[in-house]
Amino acid sequence: MNARFSILSLSLTAAFSVNASGIFLQEAVIANAGTAGAGDGVYTQSAAAMWVNPATMSHMGNSLTTFNTLAFDIEMKYQDSANDNGEASTFMPSAGAFHAHQISDKVHLGLALGAVGGSSLSYGTDWAGGGLLDSITLTAMQLNPSLSYQLSEQWSFGAGAQISWAALEQSTDLVTAKQDTDWAYGFNLGMMYRHNETWSVGASYRSKLEHDFKMKVKTSLPTSVLNNLKTDIIVPEIVDISGSYAYTERLNLLASVQFHRWSQWDATNLDLESSIGSGVGAEIERDWDDVWKFALGADYVLNSDWRLKAGVSYETSPQDDPTKQWVDLPVGEQYRYSVGASTQWDHITVDMFYEYADLGSLDMNRRGVDGSFDGRIHFVGMSFSF
Numbered sequence: 001m002n003a004r005f006s007i008l009s010l011s012l013t014a015a016f017s018v019n020a021s022g023i024f025l026q027e028a029v030i031a032n033a034g035t036a037g038a039g040d041g042v043y044t045q046s047a048a049a050m051w052v053n054p055a056t057m058s059h060m061g062n063s064l065t066t067f068n069t070l071a072f073d074i075e076m077k078y079q080d081s082a083n084d085n086g087e088a089s090t091f092m093p094s095a096g097a098f099h100a101h102q103i104s105d106k107v108h109l110g111l112a113l114g115a116v117g118g119s120s121l122s123y124g125t126d127w128a129g130g131g132l133l134d135s136i137t138l139t140a141m142q143l144n145p146s147l148s149y150q151l152s153e154q155w156s157f158g159a160g161a162q163i164s165w166a167a168l169e170q171s172t173d174l175v176t177a178k179q180d181t182d183w184a185y186g187f188n189l190g191m192m193y194r195h196n197e198t199w200s201v202g203a204s205y206r207s208k209l210e211h212d213f214k215m216k217v218k219t220s221l222p223t224s225v226l227n228n229l230k231t232d233i234i235v236p237e238i239v240d241i242s243g244s245y246a247y248t249e250r251l252n253l254l255a256s257v258q259f260h261r262w263s264q265w266d267a268t269n270l271d272l273e274s275s276i277g278s279g280v281g282a283e284i285e286r287d288w289d290d291v292w293k294f295a296l297g298a299d300y301v302l303n304s305d306w307r308l309k310a311g312v313s314y315e316t317s318p319q320d321d322p323t324k325q326w327v328d329l330p331v332g333e334q335y336r337y338s339v340g341a342s343t344q345w346d347h348i349t350v351d352m353f354y355e356y357a358d359l360g361s362l363d364m365n366r367r368g369v370d371g372s373f374d375g376r377i378h379f380v381g382m383s384f385s386f
Contacts, residue, residue, distance in 0.1 A: 025117060027070055028096040029068070029115075030048065032340075033068075034311065035295070040256060041192070042192055042243060046351070047112075050160070055204070056156075056158070058108055063101050067096070067098075068382075069383070071091065073089070076121060076330070082370070086127030089121070096113065096115065098113075105150075111144075116235075120138075122134065138233075140164065143163040144188070180214055183211075189205045197246060198246045204239070204242075205238070208234060226273075228273040236265070236291075237261040240258045260292075268283065293316075309338075317332040320332070351382065354380050355377075
């Protein structure tokens with residue numbers, strides 16, 4: 001076996017790659033988590049709504065500040081046809097901070113800082129995919145300054161800049177890719193039409209982001225030939241259309257439809273630098289489809305002190321072929337079920353929520369891994385707006 005073939009084989013075994021949809025958890029930047037994010041693009045009671053649609057700031061008054069805090073418990077279980085099962089779980093906090101301020105009759109400025117990713121999973125090495133994945137850790141933060149302009153009482157428009165930071169590390173039973181960090185930049189746009197107190201509609205767009213990593217490689221092989229591994233993570237373009245409708249004086253109905261352009265992600269490219277040369281490449285086929293996300297929610301005024309909330313969302317699967325699933329990101333349909341309540345404490349609105357995310361069950365039959373993955377996430381959190 002020649003050296004070049006050995007490096008290529010090892011790169012395919014290591015497969016250091018990950019993707020935003022499965023590991024990036026954006027609950028920390030959701031404005032109305034009690035409704036599973038339904039209607040976030042027109043929601044004006046939380047400054048966090050600027051994340052989805054910066055045009056919402058035009059309807060937030062002179063000033064509005066929101067802090068989101070939450071914790072989540074994620075679990076992935078693998079059931080192998082040969083009983084080489086695996087399990088990974090983690091419990092982590094997350095947070096976001098948002099501020100909108102009116103600087104003239106028609107202009108608002110906003111600043112959002114949020115953890116859009118943060119998870120660490122370890123399956124160990126004693127499972128069917130131990131040679132492909134032992135552990136993975138991803139951290140991601142975004143700073144999103146934005147501006148809104150109120151054209152009239154009904155129409156407003158907004159724009160912002162995405163400044164994203166991410167850190168990635170990953171290991172198998174033979175190879176460890178040490179942590180590397182990267183910055184990426186993009187933009188977002190939005191518009192909102194508020195017909196009256198009864199109904200509103202909004203549309204927004206977030207551009208694609210791509211993080212490039214160059215990780216130093218450490219291996220337990222007798223002869224180390226790998227020095228660095230280059231790979232990338234993408235966050236797709238996202239289009240959101242949201243609406244709200246006051247069905248009665250007490251009941252407000254909310255809805256959102258999102259389009260995630262994952263079809264741009266055909267493969268994960270791996271570029272290795274070794275002690276005997278550079279430019280050795282490998283590729284993991286992904287062949288993902290675009291994803292649609294649908295969310296419905298309700299906000300009910302119980303009395304002068306309390307509001308109750310509930311919501312559900314459904315996300316289509318980007319990949320249904322078991323031969324194209326991969327251990328770093330087994331992904332299928334996703335369902336989220338959320339409940340919440342809000343109340344006033346002095347001049348602070350306190351919003352509490354619980355959300356259960358069903359990541360579904362999916363089959364995998366690729367490179368010796370023949371079984372099924374099941375996943376779920378519990379979220380619990382509070383936000384404070386004033």
